[in-house]
Amino acid sequence: MMNYNKAIDIIENLNLEYGKERVSIVNANNRVLAEDIKSDIDMPLFDKSAMDGIALKYEDLNNSKKFRVVDNIAAGEFKDIDLEQNECVEIMTGAPVPSSCDTVIRREYIGNYGKKEITVEREEKKGSNIAYKGEDFKKGDILLKEGEYLNEFSVGTIATAGRMYVKVYQNPKIKFYATGDEVYEPDDILPKSGIRNSNAYSVLSFFNKRNITHCYGGIIKDTKEKIKKELDRATKENDIVILSGGVSAGEYDYIPEIVEELGFDTVWHKIAMKPGKPQLFAKKGNKLIFGLPGNPVSTILSLYVFVLPIIKKITGFKKIWEHKYYGKLEGRSKRKAKRYHFVPAKVEKINGEYKLKTVITNGSGDIRGASLADAYMVIPPETKKFNKDRVEFFFVK
Numbered sequence: 367m368m369n370y371n372k373a374i375d376i377i378e379n380l381n382l383e384y385g386k387e388r389v390s391i392v393n394a395n396n397r398v399l400a401e402d403i404k405s406d407i408d409m410p411l412f413d414k415s416a417m418d419g420i421a422l423k424y425e426d427l428n429n430s431k432k433f434r435v436v437d438n439i440a441a442g443e444f445k446d447i448d449l450e451q452n453e454c455v456e457i458m459t460g461a462p463v464p465s466s467c468d469t470v471i472r473r474e475y476i477g478n479y480g481k482k483e484i485t486v487e488r489e490e491k492k493g494s495n496i497a498y499k500g501e502d503f504k505k506g507d508i509l510l511k512e513g514e515y516l517n518e519f520s521v522g523t524i525a526t527a528g529r530m531y532v533k534v535y536q537n538p539k540i541k542f543y544a545t546g547d548e549v550y551e552p553d554d555i556l557p558k559s560g561i562r563n564s565n566a567y568s569v570l571s572f573f574n575k576r577n578i579t580h581c582y583g584g585i586i587k588d589t590k591e592k593i594k595k596e597l598d599r600a601t602k603e604n605d606i607v608i609l610s611g612g613v614s615a616g617e618y619d620y621i622p623e624i625v626e627e628l629g630f631d632t633v634w635h636k637i638a639m640k641p642g643k644p645q646l647f648a649k650k651g652n653k654l655i656f657g658l659p660g661n662p663v664s665t666i667l668s669l670y671v672f673v674l675p676i677i678k679k680i681t682g683f684k685k686i687w688e689h690k691y692y693g694k695l696e697g698r699s700k701r702k703a704k705r706y707h708f709v710p711a712k713v714e715k716i717n718g719e720y721k722l723k724t725v726i727t728n729g730s731g732d733i734r735g736a737s738l739a740d741a742y743m744v745i746p747p748e749t750k751k752f753n754k755d756r757v758e759f760f761f762v763k
């Protein structure tokens with residue numbers, strides 16, 4: 367059985383690459399950039415008004431607060447008007463400021479706005495309300511560097527740099543199977559000894575939520591030949607194959623031996639944690655197999671704790687772990703010797719501090735019980751120091 371922290375170490379040191387791909391910028395969110403993004407323009411492209419109001423020459427305010435409006439510039443229009451003393455132009459937000467003007471006064475500070483003669487009732491500083499050409503970035507500047515995580519702000523930046531497609535690190539091809547003779551789809555007729563396949567839908571929706579493409583291979587029945595044949599084919603066509611069930615110590619738990627027979631190296635089988643102990647992770651070159659424990663809660667926790675960090679790691683993410691939070695555990699806590707314990711909890715924020723309450727469930731088969739939790743606490747084994755006032759947890763809601 368492998369120590370939980372050893373598994374974490376292995377993940378942090380995984381070094382696998384699946385190449386690069388070009389994607390439309392609308393599909394680039396939550397991916398990692400595989401090239402530098404250079405701008406082909408100055409931004410702003412011109413001295414731009416940041417307010418609706420009037421543009422004028424600041425020094426004219428020393429003569430008089432009264433101005434004559436000679437024109438009106440809308441966003442999208444380019445009018446380089448030469449102003450005489452105490453002349454001004456009406457200008458809209460986003461419109462180019464004529465080179466003869468150095469200040470924009472917002473319309474709220476103008477008396478008689480909209481008429482030919484106006485009065486500046488309240489002054490602003492010289493240079494106010496103008497975003498200057500190139501003040502955000504200049505043509506040729508590198509706006510985003512290779513390795514950067516992309517979110518909607520970065521996608522907007524790439525669009526501003528004039529790009530519709532962008533190179534990102536390739537996502538691995540992922541396929542998921544449920545296994546087990548007793549497992550039936552939610553809309554199948556359920557025999558007396560059956561169980562509904564919740565795992566497939568938990569796993570697929572977990573990936574959907576994170577914009578990770580994947581496909582579903584259905585339920586494989588528990589015969590060694592069937593599983594081996596399917597797994598052989600699936601690992602040839604995909605980069606990552608994920609299975610649920612069939613990894614513990616039962617007579618029909620064939621996955622660990624099949625994985626070896628297919629030439630994969632078992633990185634771990636069984637980790638000192640609860641739930642999720644019978645975990646399997648195997649590797650052959652760039653191909654990965656995850657054998658997740660069949661109990662629904664264990665399957666989902668394995669996604670949070672191992673599968674997602676590994677996918678992030680191999681797709682170029684620098685931050686691969688779920689964000690860690692700390693809170694105060696109220697009530698008693700059970701601790702299991704030598705094993706990390708993942709315990710479902712309700713979370714409340716009171717006076718800026720997270721308060722955690724254990725959600726009592728019937729264990730790792732109790733998917734409904736787990737669905738009431740907001741978070742999972744990570745309780746260290748008895749051998750480690752434990753402070754109930756500062757318990758690590760991660761949100762699942």
Ligand SMILES: Nc1nc2c(c(=O)[nH]1)N[C@H]1C(S)=C(S)[C@@H](COP(=O)(O)OP(=O)(O)OC[C@H]3O[C@@H](n4cnc5c(N)ncnc54)[C@H](O)[C@@H]3O)O[C@H]1N2
Binds near residue numbers: 546548614661731
């Ligand atoms: N002698 C031992 N028995 C077990 C051990 C052990 O260490 N020694 N570990 C237990 C733990 S912990 C878990 S978790 C399970 C995991 O076993 P498997 O991965 O082999 O999973 P199965 O036995 O196939 O299934 C376990 C449980 O989950 C149900 N299941 C399976 N697939 C699905 C699915 N797609 N959707 C919903 N539920 C599913 C299955 O019917 C079982 O009830 O082993 C313990 N035993």
Ligand code: MOO
Binds near residue numbers: 643664730
């Ligand atoms: O550890 Mo099992 O994974 O209890 O459900």
